[in-house]
Each structure stands twice: as structure tokens, then as C-alpha cells.
Amino acid sequence: MSIPTSGRPQEEPTRRYSAVPPAATPATPAVPVAPPEPAAGPRRTETRLTVETGRFWAGAAATALVASLVGVVGVIVLEQILRIDLVFRDPFGAGSAMGAYVVAGVLVSLVAAGLLQLLVLTTPRPRAFFGWILGLATVMATLLPLTWTDELSSAIASGVVNLLIGIAVWSLLSGVLGWTVRRVSV
Numbered sequence: 038m039s040i041p042t043s044g045r046p047q048e049e050p051t052r053r054y055s056a057v058p059p060a061a062t063p064a065t066p067a068v069p070v071a072p073p074e075p076a077a078g079p080r081r082t083e084t085r086l087t088v089e090t091g092r093f094w095a096g097a098a099a100t101a102l103v104a105s106l107v108g109v110v111g112v113i114v115l116e117q118i119l120r121i122d123l124v125f126r127d128p129f130g131a132g133s134a135m136g137a138y139v140v141a142g143v144l145v146s147l148v149a150a151g152l153l154q155l156l157v158l159t160t161p162r163p164r165a166f167f168g169w170i171l172g173l174a175t176v177m178a179t180l181l182p183l184t185w186t187d188e189l190s191s192a193i194a195s196g197v198v199n200l201l202i203g204i205a206v207w208s209l210l211s212g213v214l215g216w217t218v219r220r221v222s223v
Contacts, residue, residue, distance in 0.1 A: 082222040086157050089217040096213030097150030100206055101143040107205050108138025111198035124182045124195045138198065146206050153210055157218060164211065171210075175203025 112135040115121045123134045131137045149171055156163035182195035 084220045084222050086163065087219050087221050088154055088157050088214075089219065090154075093154060093213060093217040094150065096217065097146060097210065100150065100209040100213065101146035103209060104142030104146045104202050104206050105139040106142075107202050108142045108198060109135055111201060112138055115194045115198065119194075121194045122188070122191050123198065124186045124188070124191045126185070138202070142202050142206075145202065146210070149206050149210055150213075153214060157214070164214065167211070167214075168207070171203065171207045175200060175207065178203055 112123060116123055116134060125134050125137045127137045129137070129140050131140050149167075152170065153163065153167050156166050160166050178199040179196040182192040182199065183189075185195075186192050
């Protein structure tokens with residue numbers, strides 16, 4: 038800052054001055070203002086599960102083949118090699134333990150596949166329900182031969198074959214579902 042000859046300081050061109058307060062505005066009556074409408078956000082789409090039907094039923098047919106072969110192997114090992122007579126019910130007239138296990142393996146697989154597809158289309162957690170239903174049905178099929186005979190070794194052997202068929206159907210159809218189920222927007 039330089040001092041002029043008159044004795045008063047000169048004002049600097051870059052000096053900041055305090056702002057002039059705005060003039061008082063007259064009070065206006067409060068007018069209710071409607072709140073703004075919410076902006077339309079992204080539209081929420083619902084999803085549902087669907088099954089690739091062709092591939093699913095091809096997997097179900099393969100499961101039926103495996104289940105019937107598990108029954109055949111069980112009959113060969115237990116009746117032919119170990120000489121343990123299996124206890125079975127033959128409602129379809131297959132005439133032998135091997136025929137009964139082949140028919141039962143195919144029917145159990147196809148019924149379980151139909152149940153699984155129905156659960157996928159109608160329930161919120163189809164895998165959980167399928168697991169429980171098939172698990173309990175397998176336990177029942179394992180224990181059922183114990184009520185058909187007093188011969189404990191035959192009943193246990195038949196129960197083991199039923200258990201292996203149930204496990205095969207359960208695990209294979211769960212895998213088939215994993216490869217054929219899709220989530221689609223509706």
C-alpha cells in the first residue's frame with residue numbers, strides 16, 4: 038500500500054469489500070407446494086424358473102436307465118453271487134427280482150422327474166422340496182422290505198438295493214435340473 042501525498046491511503050484495486058446486504062423483501066404468504074412426484078425408477082421385473090423340457094426329459098430317461106441298471110447290478114451281486122434271496126413286490130408281473138427292479142427303477146425315475154418339473158414350476162424352493170420328498174421316499178423304500186419278511190438278511194439286502202436306486206435317482210435328477218433350469222423374466 039502506498040501513502041499518497043495528501044495523507045490518506047489509496048485504495049487497492051484488488052481489495053475485497055464486504056457485500057452489500059440485500060434489501061428486505063416483503064413477506065409473502067406461504068403457498069403450499071405439492072411435493073414433487075417421484076421419478077419413475079427402473080421397472081422391476083419378476084422372474085420365475087423354467088425348465089428346458091427336451092433336455093430335462095432326456096436326462097430323466099438317462100436317469101431311468103441308470104436306476105434300472107443299479108437294480109440289475111444289485112440283483113446280480115446279491116442273488117447270483119452272494120446267494121441272498123431278495124424280497125420284492127411285483128405289482129406289474131415282471132416275474133423275477135431283476136424284472137421287478139428294472140420296472141421299479143424306470144417308474145421311480147420318471148415319477149420323480151415329473152414331480153421335480155412340477156415343483157420347479159410351482160414352488161419357491163424346488164430343490165429343497167425335491168430333496169426332502171425323495172429323501173423320505175428313499176428311506177421308506179429302504180425300510181419297507183423289513184415289513185415283508187422275517188428273513189432279516191433278505192430284507193436288508195433288498196433295502197440296500199432300494200437305497201442305492203433312490204440315491205442314484207436323487208443325485209442324477211438334481212444334476213439334470215442344474216443343467217436345464219433357467220430363470221426368465223415375466
